[in-house]
Amino acid sequence: MLYYNEDKGSVGRDARPGTGIHHPNFGPYLKQRADPLGVEVVLRHASDYPDQPRERFEREMAAFFQRRFHPDSRPAPSKDGEWPRWRGPNNDGMAVSDAPVKWSDTENIAWKTPIPGRGHSSPVIWGKQIFLTTAVPSQPPEPSSEPAPQAGGRRGGGPPFGEAREQPEHRLVVMSIDRETGRVLWEKTARTVKPHEGYHRMYGSFASNTPVTDGRRLYAFFGSNGVYCYDLAGNLVWQKDPGIKMRMRNAFGEGVAAVLEDDTLLLNFDHEGEGFLWALDKNSGAEKWKTPRNDISNWAAPLVVEHAGRKQVVVSAPNKVRSYDFRTGKQIWECAGLGANTIPAPVHKDGIVYVMSGFRNPNLMAIRLGREGDLTGTDAVVWSQNRGTSYTASPVLHDDKFYMLTDTGMLSCLNAKTGEPYYHQVRLPKPYSFKSSPVGANGKLYLASENEDVIVVKMGPSFEVIATNTLSDQMFIATPAVAGGDLYLRGQSHLFCVRESRNARAAR
Incomplete structure (x- = not known):
């Protein structure tokens, strides 16, 4: 379980005040990062927020989740597949999903x-x-x-x-x-x-x-x-x-x-x-x-x-x-x-x-x-x-x-x-x-x-x-x-x- 202590703007495995990583307006970003990793998040009511630059915060949070929960994980591809590189997901030029057959300037x-x-x-x-x-x-x-x-x-x-x-x-x-x-x-x-x-x-x-x-x-x-x-x-x-x-x-x-x-x-x-x-x-x-x-x-x-x-x-x-x-x-x-x-x-x-x-x-x-x-x-x-x-x-x-x-x-x-x-x-x-x-x-x-x-x-x-x-x-x-x-x-x-x-x- 992961605790987000909103009264102190922190996140960690500990619910005690003053622990974890600090940043304002944390909830949406936390959920976005946590959900794909299957981390249960407990949010507490906010009262005040410390200040920290967004870029540094996002880097620290990405590293935090990767290091603490699933160090070898990556986001799972969708059921229809991705196209993550030049020759497709399997390096053979083949897609996982179907593709359209007909189109024109005015169709599809x-x-x-x-x-x-x-x-x-x-x-x-x-x-x-x-x-x-x-x-x-x-x-x-x-x-x-x-x-x-x-x-x-x-x-x-x-x-x-x-x-x-x-x-x-x-x-x-x-x-x-x-x-x-x-x-x-x-x-x-x-x-x-x-x-x-x-x-x-x-x-x-x-x-x-x-x-x-x-x-x-x-x-x-x-x-x-x-x-x-x-x-x-x-x-x-x-x-x-x-x-x-x-x-x-x-x-x-x-x-x-x-x-x-x-x-x-x-x-x-x-x-x-x-x-x-x-x-x-x-x-x-x-x-x-x-x-x-x-x-x-x-x-x-x-x-x-x-x-x-x-x-x-x-x-x-x-x-x-x-x-x-x-x-x-x-x-x-x-x-x-x-x-x-x-x-x-x-x-x-x-x-x-x-x-x-x-x-x-x-x-x-x-x-x-x-x-x-x-x-x-x-x-x-x-x-x-x-x-x-x-x-x-x-x-x-x-x-x-x-x-x-x-x-x-x-x-x-x-x-x-x-x-x-x-x-x-x-x-x-x-x-x-x-x-x-x-x-x-x-x-x-x-x-x-x-x-x-x-x-x-x-x-x-x-x-x-x-x-x-x-x-x-x-x-x-x-x-x-x-x-x-x-x-x-x-x-x-x-x-x-x-x-x-x-x-x-x-x-x-």
């Missing part, structure tokens, strides 16, 4: 919220909140005749696709949006910075790294410009500067999603100079380990897998995939065979990790876990496929079926155990371009294109388009999110919530 759009600036990070969702990042320039960028700086002595930046112009100052912004209404709950500027390098003119931004949440805190990652930990009320808990200015190939820009596992935050910094894989304590930002990596520019998010009681971090990169011990950062195994510009994230099921590249020597490999050392050319590679692989989009793995989508709109479905195709390189009904990754929900695959349309395809061994939905003048680069039966689409300037009525859902 619950709300659309303007997002300032530019960003291609995907929304993440917990409880009643949506979180995303954006970069807001102080002024429109001016063209520059100066070339982009050289990239760490290995490969040049700049043209043909990167922005080789001087950039104005940008505010790196973290936002929270109400899931039900689309109202902006809070907006925080993590940092104001003059970027050292540009980004791909069509597909890049200074806010392309998708954040991650554990339901207590939000971790917003801006690559070279740092990582910022907030509580869900928007209060900064800690921040960390990586001490690096990444030089990306052709100045394409940064964009690797943050990864959270247990109490460890994993951040990868592969670029044209000397990079590293970084493990931080999620509670304090303290460094756990830092492993040097000599891989060139890479946009694939790391994947944490567990095999035979041992967790490891799998990181794809140009030419080679490597795996590291989750606790120490020491390399476990490596396997050559990937192409250049590695972007798709690995996925995992039943002791097999699937890694893919789609540019210059494209390849998809299914690698069985349990070995150490160099696995190149060994029978640890269960099967491989070099046709129809994704260049940008990460795959969806569900029900032993592996779905991959090319930038030009060819979809394949393979048997994940054997690599044999159910269907292979099937073109969609009309020409499309894709940069976002597919997501799945209740037997349906959602493909958000650059060309206004989101195509809904039936999941399974046969190719079938269920619906094509158009939102006018939209270009979808960010990967969608699904939670609570709703679909969230980030366009160039707005976040959309697609929501069907209960009757519409029941009719399907």
